[in-house]
Amino acid sequence: MKAVATDIPEVLIFQPQIFSDARGLFWESFNERRFFELTGIKTAFVQDNHTKSVKDSLRGLHYQLHQPQGKLVRVVSGEIFDVAVDLRKSSPTFGRWVGAVLSAENRQQMWVPAGFAHGFVVQSESAEILYKVTDFYAPEYERTIRWNDPSIGIEWPIGISPLLSAKDQAAGSLTNAEVFA
């Protein structure tokens, strides 16, 4: 597993080392020691989430106040454009975003640290996404920022009219959102 930097230093793209033989492939999709070497974070993941979505579904931008979750995101079928937005008020990159294509083919993972909002759009006919999280689901602290908030300006892949949940359709702007210190 190696880490590729992004424009926001704490957000990383992981690329696994793939072992191939006549039977097929093997790779470590998570290794606690290597994760620590790459991030400096002694993280105990407490929950694994698995979602399946159809093309043009957009989930996000989501975060939990008071019980923030770091998320290690990967795709086991299909392709997504995955996005992290820095919501730490004291950060030099507050309000900025990074995005990356994650797919079953490229096997890349995105590390979205606590203090960030997360979202993705599905670019294939359907996609299955797995992500490990560092704290439990806490619906009372769950917050959503609108996917196309102009104050963030995410450049989502061109030509999408996304399929959103009712919650995500009703989401507001970062300008009025409660964020992290």
Ligand SMILES: Cc1cn([C@H]2C[C@H](O)[C@@H](COP(=O)(O)OP(=O)(O)O[C@H]3O[C@@H](C)C(=O)[C@@H](O)[C@H]3O)O2)c(=O)[nH]c1=O
């Ligand atoms: C997130 C979550 C949802 N649920 C339930 C609540 C609800 O009935 C159903 C669907 O929930 P949602 O509509 O919030 O699912 P979704 O829109 O996929 O929410 C997720 O979006 C991505 C982008 C993230 O980063 C996640 O942290 C999470 O917020 O699943 C759980 O039981 N546990 C969980 O951890």
